[in-house]
Amino acid sequence: MSASAHLQKAATNQNNLKPAGAGGVRQRQSLEARHNLIEATIFCLDKFGYADTSIARIQDQAKVSRGALTHHFPSKEELVIATIDSLLEKLLRPSLPSKKLSQTDIVADLRWLARNITGTARGRALSEVLMATRTDKKLSARVSARLTDWNTKLDEAVVGFYASPNGDDDDVRQIWMIARTFMRGLILQQPFTPDPAQIEQAINRFGTLIAPYLETRKRDGVDDAKPL
Amino acid sequence: MSASAHLQKAATNQNNLKPAGAGGVRQRQSLEARHNLIEATIFCLDKFGYADTSIARIQDQAKVSRGALTHHFPSKEELVIATIDSLLEKLLRPSLPSKKLSQTDIVADLRWLARNITGTARGRALSEVLMATRTDKKLSARVSARLTDWNTKLDEAVVGFYASPNGDDDDVRQIWMIARTFMRGLILQQPFTPDPAQIEQAINRFGTLIAPYLETRKRDGVDDAKPL
């Protein structure tokens, strides 16, 4: 039932109703199918956009039958919501970044942020869905709580990494909210400014705008996930 | 043919092939029908989003027959492009703002900018189309030139209003490009931050971030349109 229980390569044990370990072959295949469908949905959202992401396209991409798709996700809305859950989960705790946080260069962190929001299929897929939630009230009603929760968690994580020179944590939260907003806006600005170099310069300039108001906190060795 | 020649309330003369003035009754009605359809398209884009903006919905909203619609716009793509032209034109030269430029308060100008991008049906409709151009390559190919041109014009207008303390006009352009990007991002950030007060605070804070790098130029009396 839980859409967020998946993806474990080893599939050692499911913390489901049954506490017993070693989920059966059946469950394993099922979770794998779900995972494939979600990944296919992300791919289609990124490549074709929300408007042209049909379930026919998704099942083609995932190479599963129509029956299998409708079995795991009885409606398109269920599939989209499961996809959103997957996106949020992965974006909050991304696979350990190759480089640790720069600790000194905020602009480098901003570039990492930009890549996560506009530079990956997952980030762009999320943007497509976010845009859709604006007008799709049914979808919005089902995911808005998740989104605000996610945003709050993010704020908490950010405060763990950065501090304000004047000690106001709320300002740190606000600055990073502005940063995220700016990064999301890049997707909509790109049609106007197709030159990647210009985009990168803007990111760098934005970094100089917010840098005076942020200090990196001393890290305590734990290689926690980066905040978005 | 030119999709951008329309909307004139008085419909005095068309700078078309025929230089002769006083367009006939026929042409007048035709232009009005086109205008109605474009306005209906904007309405639907804002209310239903790009994905759910069908030509059936548009013709219902415009209260015209299917035949009339297909007569003026033989394909949906033509209608969308004409709508984009209309949006850009109106957003570049908006109807004379009630208040003149504040001349001193940059934050007030930013609020005006925010309203134009995220606070009006036209702004939101444009965002919907911008998002669609990301994946719709056919549409993108037909409007990208228009968008970049529009952006360039905007940059020129901005430099006419603002100056950099160190005299670098390019920095003014970049700062305002960042501002526009931030405003566009608000549409995608809203699902995370539904509280309007928080959005407004973020806009104000953003204003304090860029204010040190902008000076308002002395105006020469001309009440020109505001830059976006």
Next chain:
DNA sequence: TAATACAGAACGATTGTTCTGCTTGTAAAG
């Protein structure tokens, strides 16, 4: 009189959902 402006039916293609079968893993019964 001839092109323009429009009305509306008809088109095939595609949308998302529902439905009927068939296979297969799994847990209980013998």
Next chain:
DNA sequence: CTTTACAAGCAGAACAATCGTTCTGTATTA
């Protein structure tokens, strides 16, 4: 350890509804 019963997993046809486009026919104006 078998055997059996049953639900889960899945394949694919059928569904009405809607998509955008094309077509034929009629009225109006230049």
